[in-house]
Amino acid sequence: MRFFGRIKDIQPAGIDGVIIYFSGDTLTDKNDAVQALARGLRAQRLTWLKSLIAGYDSLLVLFDLQRADVHLVYRTLKNTQPREAGADEHSHYELPVWYGAPSANDIAVVSEKTGLSEDEVIATHLRQQYRVFTVGFSPGFAYMGETSESLSCPRLESPRKKVPAGAVAIADRQTAVYPNESPGGWNLLGLCPLPLFKADGSQPITLRAGDTVNFVQVDEATFRELADKHG
Amino acid sequence: MAEITLLNSGLQTLVVDAGRQPQAQEIGFCASGAVDLLSFELVNWLCANPLDTPALECIGEVVFSVSHAMEIAVGGPAVSVQQNGDEVSAWQSINLAAGDTVTVSPRRLGTKSYIGLGGVLDLPAIKGSKTIVTREGVGGIHNDGKSLQKDDTLPVAVHSIQAMRELEAHEIPDYTLETPLDVVVGYQQARFDNWQQQLFFASEYTVSNDINRMGYRLTGQAIEVEPEEMYSEGINCGAIQFPPDGQPIVMLADRQTLGGYPKIGCVADYDIYRLAQAVPGDVVTFRAIDADNARGKWLLWHRLEELIFDSHPNSSHPETEQR
Numbered sequence: 001m002r003f004f005g006r007i008k009d010i011q012p013a014g015i016d017g018v019i020i021y022f023s024g025d026t027l028t029d030k031n032d033a034v035q036a037l038a039r040g041l042r043a044q045r046l047t048w049l050k051s052l053i054a055g056y057d058s059l060l061v062l063f064d065l066q067r068a069d070v071h072l073v074y075r076t077l078k079n080t081q082p083r084e085a086g087a088d089e090h091s092h093y094e095l096p097v098w099y100g101a102p103s104a105n106d107i108a109v110v111s112e113k114t115g116l117s118e119d120e121v122i123a124t125h126l127r128q129q130y131r132v133f134t135v136g137f138s139p140g141f142a143y144m145g146e147t148s149e150s151l152s153c154p155r156l157e158s159p160r161k162k163v164p165a166g167a168v169a170i171a172d173r174q175t176a177v178y179p180n181e182s183p184g185g186w187n188l189l190g191l192c193p194l195p196l197f198k199a200d201g202s203q204p205i206t207l208r209a210g211d212t213v214n215f216v217q218v219d220e221a222t223f224r225e226l227a228d229k230h231g
Numbered sequence: 232m233a234e235i236t237l238l239n240s241g242l243q244t245l246v247v248d249a250g251r252q253p254q255a256q257e258i259g260f261c262a263s264g265a266v267d268l269l270s271f272e273l274v275n276w277l278c279a280n281p282l283d284t285p286a287l288e289c290i291g292e293v294v295f296s297v298s299h300a301m302e303i304a305v306g307g308p309a310v311s312v313q314q315n316g317d318e319v320s321a322w323q324s325i326n327l328a329a330g331d332t333v334t335v336s337p338r339r340l341g342t343k344s345y346i347g348l349g350g351v352l353d354l355p356a357i358k359g360s361k362t363i364v365t366r367e368g369v370g371g372i373h374n375d376g377k378s379l380q381k382d383d384t385l386p387v388a389v390h391s392i393q394a395m396r397e398l399e400a401h402e403i404p405d406y407t408l409e410t411p412l413d414v415v416v417g418y419q420q421a422r423f424d425n426w427q428q429q430l431f432f433a434s435e436y437t438v439s440n441d442i443n444r445m446g447y448r449l450t451g452q453a454i455e456v457e458p459e460e461m462y463s464e465g466i467n468c469g470a471i472q473f474p475p476d477g478q479p480i481v482m483l484a485d486r487q488t489l490g491g492y493p494k495i496g497c498v499a500d501y502d503i504y505r506l507a508q509a510v511p512g513d514v515v516t517f518r519a520i521d522a523d524n525a526r527g528k529w530l531l532w533h534r535l536e537e538l539i540f541d542s543h544p545n546s547s548h549p550e551t552e553q554r
Binding site: 011012013014015016017019027050051052053054055056057058059060062065066069070134135136137138139140141143179180199200201206207208209 | 253254256257258259260355357358367368369374375376415416417418419420462463464465466467468469470487488489496497499500501522523525526529530533
């Protein structure tokens with residue numbers, strides 16, 4: 001892969017930041033390039049590198065102003081080989097979901113919007129492995145995709161004031177788990193019993209850009225058991 | 232362990248420090264930390280602390296008492312300080328005796344006063360920071376993100392009283408807004424046409440009532456930007472984003488890590504403290520600067536700050552903790 005060719009644009013992002021935009025045929029392609037460059041940069045253990053914040057199709061590089069300037073960053077980017085994911089670089093998670101949990105159930109709405117039966121909605125969501133494109137909005141909120149085209153589903157017309165913690169949701173061709181109770185406009189499919197955010201910072205699961213996720217269906221009894229164990 | 236008891240917590244009192252480890256933003260934690268890092272570092276220096284030691288960030292009049300003798304320092308725009316009812320100076324170390332009561336009152340409502348404490352607050356640290364982040368429900372006495380309330384007590388491991396330190400008049404931060412805020416243009420700047428960019432840099436913007444630690448919403452000349460779908464991307468501190476109404480929002484310490492509004496650039500690091508100390512009704516202007524010049528100014532600005540920190544004959548240089 002001629003990597004620098006995947007870079008569409010590089011712009012300053014503040015005094016200590018540079019943001020890189022990527023081209024690609026699909027969102028997954030673009031995000032592949034984001035992740036590959038992030039891995040290539042991390043592998044060099046650059047002393048001036050403060051943080052790499054992945055977006056869907058962009059990478060924000062924050063650097064230490066005492067040790068680097070934009071020219072050094074550009075030069076480094078030019079000489080950085082993208083890296084395919086090493087076996088131990090990203091985690092894979094299987095997230096249990098109680099589909100149709102009463103406090104998080106828009107399956108009928110999704111069925112109506114997509115033309116799939118309610119069972120097909122669940123089966124389609126379960127069938128695929130998803131990749132974490134980016135994490136943000138709030139701690140632990142992982143934007144995953146892409147869902148099957150057939151499950152593509154617009155956001156709710158008016159966002160809910162309260163989405164429960166653990167709600168598993170879809171919007172457009174993305175899926176996510178709400179780490180804590182918050183407002184939100186995504187369509188809810190069920191509840192995940194594993195905490196993705198804890199105020200003490202000790203969340204058992206920390207989703208990072210590049211990680212992969214499969215959803216696994218559980219019944220209410222298993223959900224309650226898991227929720228008790230991890231509460 | 233010594234205790235600080237809040238007798239009046241003003242409009243908002245938070246524990247703040249230099250913010251989380253920057254990598255925490257990769258998993259969605261906001262940067263957090265003091266919004267006016269300059270004043271925050273100076274009060275720490277006055278207390279002979281490492282510069283990233285947790286301090287109090289207060290809006291409105293705040294009153295507290297201490298259970299043990301300890302050193303404090305107060306700074307901020309036009310702030311007056313009373314020790315047991317007697318006026319004492321801001322921007323100097325103040326030695327308190329056990330039982331002393333301190334009143335901190337800013338002249339203008341809405342500015343942030345910083346209270347440096349000669350010791351370390353014993354509070355939970357999340358991702359390397361003890362800053363209270365109300366938006367995330369993180370930090371503070373119960374680690375629930377609640378701002379400090381009247382009658383709250385904060386445990387603090389005090390250090391021994393150090394030699395007196397004070398700032399010279401010219402070392403006190405200049406909070407005035409007459410000089411434009413420097414903006415490193417970037418991000419989606421190419422989507423703003425030339426005329427709109429000129430309009431932005433030539434216009435005066437008023438600080439609205441809709442301001443907090445996440446960001447400052449300004450009102451004034453609306454700026455048009457070519458509509459184009461964009462994906463959420465990383466937001467650096469000081470980023471100036473334009474929602475569809477064309478009124479700028481400048482993102483600050485508690486900003487969300489990702490956002491999808493077009494941005495014209497970022498307010499330079501060294502000018503953010505001035506904006507963070509602006510209050511509703513204040514007027515700000517912006518001027519474009521390229522990244523090289525901005526870094527040059529930043530390095531000079533830091534050198535001047537180091538000169539203050541190195542100036543004290545009886546002090547060792549306070550090392551910032553490596554994070």
